[in-house]
Amino acid sequence: GTAALAAVATMQPAFAQASAPPPAADAVADQTPDQPIVVIGTRRTDRSVTSSASPVDVISAADLKTQPAANLLDVIKNIVPSFFVPQNSISDASSFVRSPSLRGLPGDEVLVMINGKRYNRSALVQVYSGGDTGLSYGAQSSDLGGIPAIAIGNLQILRDGATAQYGSDAIAGVLNFGVRTDAGFELQSRFGEYDQKDGDQRQVSAYAGFKVGERGYITLSGEYDNDQGTSRGVTRASALNFEKLNPGLASQVPNYPGPAQIWGSSPTHGYKFILNAGLDVTENSQVYFVGNYAYSKTNESFNYRPPISANLPADIGGGVIALQPNNRNGSYNPVYLTPCPTGNVTCPAGGFLSNGTTFSAANLYPAGFTPRFVGVVKQAWGTGGYKGKLDGGLTWDLSGSYSKNSLGLSMYDSISPSFGPGTQTSFQFGKLTQKELNFNADFSYPIDLGLASPLTVSAGGEYRKETYSSTAGDLQSYAAGPYASPQALYVETVPGSGIYTANGFSSGQSPAASGYGGTSPQAAGKWDQKSWAAYFDLETDILEGWSVGVAGRHEHYNQIGSANVGKVSTIYKVTPWLSIRGTAGTGFHAPTPGQSHTSILTTNFIGGNQVQTGTYPVDNPVSQFFGAKPLTPEKSKNWGAGVVLQPISRLSVTVDYYNIKVKNRIFISQPFPSDGNGLTAAQIAAVPALASVGVGGNVSFFTNGLDTLTRGVDVVASYRANIGEGTANFTLAYNYNKSTVSRADANIISPEQILDIEHLAPNHRATFNTNYVVGPFALNFRENYYGSWVNAVDYTAVVTNGVAVARQTFGSKFTSDFDVSYTFHDHYTLTLGGTNVFDTYPDRLKANVKIPIYTSTGGTNDGQIYPRNGGPFGMNGGFWYGRVTIKY
Numbered sequence: 001g002t003a004a005l006a007a008v009a010t011m012q013p014a015f016a017q018a019s020a021p022p023p024a025a026d027a028v029a030d031q032t033p034d035q036p037i038v039v040i041g042t043r044r045t046d047r048s049v050t051s052s053a054s055p056v057d058v059i060s061a062a063d064l065k066t067q068p069a070a071n072l073l074d075v076i077k078n079i080v081p082s083f084f085v086p087q088n089s090i091s092d093a094s095s096f097v098r099s100p101s102l103r104g105l106p107g108d109e110v111l112v113m114i115n116g117k118r119y120n121r122s123a124l125v126q127v128y129s130g131g132d133t134g135l136s137y138g139a140q141s142s143d144l145g146g147i148p149a150i151a152i153g154n155l156q157i158l159r160d161g162a163t164a165q166y167g168s169d170a171i172a173g174v175l176n177f178g179v180r181t182d183a184g185f186e187l188q189s190r191f192g193e194y195d196q197k198d199g200d201q202r203q204v205s206a207y208a209g210f211k212v213g214e215r216g217y218i219t220l221s222g223e224y225d226n227d228q229g230t231s232r233g234v235t236r237a238s239a240l241n242f243e244k245l246n247p248g249l250a251s252q253v254p255n256y257p258g259p260a261q262i263w264g265s266s267p268t269h270g271y272k273f274i275l276n277a278g279l280d281v282t283e284n285s286q287v288y289f290v291g292n293y294a295y296s297k298t299n300e301s302f303n304y305r306p307p308i309s310a311n312l313p314a315d316i317g318g319g320v321i322a323l324q325p326n327n328r329n330g331s332y333n334p335v336y337l338t339p340c341p342t343g344n345v346t347c348p349a350g351g352f353l354s355n356g357t358t359f360s361a362a363n364l365y366p367a368g369f370t371p372r373f374v375g376v377v378k379q380a381w382g383t384g385g386y387k388g389k390l391d392g393g394l395t396w397d398l399s400g401s402y403s404k405n406s407l408g409l410s411m412y413d414s415i416s417p418s419f420g421p422g423t424q425t426s427f428q429f430g431k432l433t434q435k436e437l438n439f440n441a442d443f444s445y446p447i448d449l450g451l452a453s454p455l456t457v458s459a460g461g462e463y464r465k466e467t468y469s470s471t472a473g474d475l476q477s478y479a480a481g482p483y484a485s486p487q488a489l490y491v492e493t494v495p496g497s498g499i500y501t502a503n504g505f506s507s508g509q510s511p512a513a514s515g516y517g518g519t520s521p522q523a524a525g526k527w528d529q530k531s532w533a534a535y536f537d538l539e540t541d542i543l544e545g546w547s548v549g550v551a552g553r554h555e556h557y558n559q560i561g562s563a564n565v566g567k568v569s570t571i572y573k574v575t576p577w578l579s580i581r582g583t584a585g586t587g588f589h590a591p592t593p594g595q596s597h598t599s600i601l602t603t604n605f606i607g608g609n610q611v612q613t614g615t616y617p618v619d620n621p622v623s624q625f626f627g628a629k630p631l632t633p634e635k636s637k638n639w640g641a642g643v644v645l646q647p648i649s650r651l652s653v654t655v656d657y658y659n660i661k662v663k664n665r666i667f668i669s670q671p672f673p674s675d676g677n678g679l680t681a682a683q684i685a686a687v688p689a690l691a692s693v694g695v696g697g698n699v700s701f702f703t704n705g706l707d708t709l710t711r712g713v714d715v716v717a718s719y720r721a722n723i724g725e726g727t728a729n730f731t732l733a734y735n736y737n738k739s740t741v742s743r744a745d746a747n748i749i750s751p752e753q754i755l756d757i758e759h760l761a762p763n764h765r766a767t768f769n770t771n772y773v774v775g776p777f778a779l780n781f782r783e784n785y786y787g788s789w790v791n792a793v794d795y796t797a798v799v800t801n802g803v804a805v806a807r808q809t810f811g812s813k814f815t816s817d818f819d820v821s822y823t824f825h826d827h828y829t830l831t832l833g834g835t836n837v838f839d840t841y842p843d844r845l846k847a848n849v850k851i852p853i854y855t856s857t858g859g860t861n862d863g864q865i866y867p868r869n870g871g872p873f874g875m876n877g878g879f880w881y882g883r884v885t886i887k888y
Contacts, residue, residue, distance in 0.1 A: 302370060
C-alpha cells in the first residue's frame, strides 16, 4: 500500500529514539509516560498514541526482546492480545508458513509494512483443511518469519481499517516495522530448552550501525537460528500393536522407541538479514534503501502408515469401550506383477495372476513408514526511493519495491504406490513463487485556512504487479501410475492345465506420492495481476483539541475491476485528561493470483483409509463440476469508537470498541462430495481431471462463500511508578473479540467451519506485564490469560441440522513468563528467563464419537493427546533460556 509520506519522513528519528537505552530512574521521576510518535493511520507528524484518532499499539525493541522466539509471529502473539497464530504441528505446508489473525480476521486482511512500505505476501496460500488454519483458510498473507527481531526499533500495530489510506488488505489493521538506524554494535546469543528436555533452541543475532559522515547511515542486522523439534504425543495404537505382534521388526518402526509420528514443533533452521541505509542528497532530501533476505528449512513429520490391520479397543465417549478399526495403509495392498500368459484365452491380455509375484510398501518399509515433509522458504524484499521537503512545506516520497518469496516442497521416506516396484521414495513437488513490484508517489502539503492547525493535504498514486507461479514436480509426485486402476486377477484351475478362472479384482492404488501431491504440468504456470491506485487524505484541527481526518482511494485491477473506499476519523479532547475518538470507513481485499490459481493435492485419512484431497481454483473443471464461481473482492464496513484517559501524568488508559462487517470473504469450501463417501468412478469418468484425486477422494475449491461480523473491545492501560531505588512500568492489555458468520452457503461452508471462525481463537485474551529496573538489574514478569476456545473441524461432530454433537470446549488457562537481567561494565548483559514457567498445557483431548481415545496408548488413533494446533499458546509447555548481550 501507499505509505504515508509524513510518516516515512519522520520515522527514522522516532525509531532511533525508541531503541535508545532508558533514562536513569531519577531522570524520569516527574516525566509523563512515553508517547512515541505514531506513523501509521495518520499523515501528520505530531501524533502520539494518545492523540491518534485510531487505536495504535506501540511495541518497543525492549518489549520484543522479552520473548525468546526465532519467529516474530510467536513474539507478537505473546504481547498483543488481539493477535493470534496457532503452533501448527502436522498441517502440510502450513507448518512452514503460518498465517496469523488480527481481531479474528484472516492474515491477508492485515497489511504488513517495513518503514512504511508494503511487505510482500508469502508464496503459500493456506489450503490445509484442519483447525490449524481455521481463521486464515484460503488466505495468502505475509510471512513475518523472515524479519529479524534485532533489526526492529519499533513495531506499530494499527487496530483499525485502513484500506483507504494504504490499499487492499488493511481491513483488520496494519503492522508497521520500523528498522533501527542508531549507530553502534550489538551481539546476542541465546540458548534454551523445554521442561521436557527437548526442543533445544539456539540463536545468534547481531546488529551494526554506522554513520556515513554527517549525511547518512547504514545498518545491517542478522539472525541465525536452529530450533530442534518437540514431541507432545504418544505412539499410534496401530504402531504399538505392530511392535507387540512383530518384536523382531519393532526397531524398524519410525522413530522407535518414540512415537511413530511426531506431534509438536518441527525442527527448523535458517537465517535472515535486513540492510537499511540513507544518504542526504541536500539538506532537506534523502535517498534511502532497505532490503530483507531470509532462508528457512523445516522438516515436518507426517502420519504413520501402518502395515497391518487390527480392531483395537478405544473409549468412544462416556466410558464406552469398543473395537475401532485400524486399517493398514493402502500402500500395503499388493499389486500383482505376473501378467497372464501371452495368447491364453482363459487368462486374457491385461490380466494378472493372483498367485504370482506381488509388490507393496512392505518391500520397502516392513514396519510401516512415516513420510518426512520438507519446506524451504526463501524471501527477498527491497525498496528504495528519494524523499524530501521544500521550503514551502511540500514533501514528497518517490519509491519502488521489488520482492520474491518462494516455497520449495519435497518429501522423503514415502512411496508413490500406484507405480508399484518402480516407485521413488523421495519426491520433489515443485516450487511456489510470489513476486511483487510496487511503485509509489506520495505528496503532502500544509495549507493554512485559519483553523487551529494547518490543513494537511496528502495525495499520491501507486502501481502494483503481483505474479504467482508454480513449477511441476516429479512425475511420480502427482501422477497415477500403471497400478492406479484395479487389476483383473486370474488363478489357474489345475496346476499345469493352462486353464484359468477369474479371481476378482485387486484394489487400485492411490495416485501421487503418499502424503502430498506434486504440481502437475497442467496445473503449473504463471499468472499476474496489475493494479493502479490514487488517493487523497485531509487532516486538520478544526478547533483546539478537535482533530478530523478524511481519506479516499480509488483502486483498479485489470482482472476484477475497480474499488472506491473511504475513511473518516476524529478525536476530541473533552478535558485535559479525557479524549473521545472514532473512525468509520470501508475497505476491500482483492483476490490474489495465488488464490485464483492455486492447485494442491494432499493425503488425508477418512475412517482410517488413505484418500487424496484436491484443492482447486475456481476456473478448474473440477471446481466447476461442484459449483464453483469466479472470485470477487472482499468488501468491508468498519466503525469504532473509544476513549483516551490520562487522569494522572504517569497513567494512560485507552478503551476502544470496533465493529467490522466483511462481505464475500474468500474461503475454501467443505470437501465434496459432501456425503463423506468420496468420489465415485462415475464422477471421475465424467470429469477426467478427477483421476489424480481417485476413487474415495474429495475436492475443495476457493469461494466467496460467507459474510462475517466481528465486534470487540480493546483495553490498554499503562502506569509508571518509582519504587524504592528503581522504576516500574505496568501494562495491562485486554481484548474481547467475537466473530459471527452472518451469511454462509450451506452447500459450501460446513457447520464445523463456521464454529471455528467464531470460536477457534479465544473470545477473551489479556496480558499483564511488569517491568522493574533498579541499578544494573532488570526484571520482567508477564501474566497471560487465554479464554476458552473450540476446534470444531478436528474435534466436534455436527449433525445435518447444524447442532453440535460431542463438542469439546478447551478451557481457559493462565501462563506466566519471567526473566531477570544483569548489566555489568555498561556493555554486557546476562539474562535468565522462562516462558510458561509453570508448564501449562491445553486441555487433553476427550473421547467422543469423532475422536476415540485408545486404551493402549491414551491418545487418539494418530497419537494426539493435545489439540493439534496447539491452541492459543501452544502445547510445548514451559521453556527456559539464557541470553548474553554485548552492546556498544
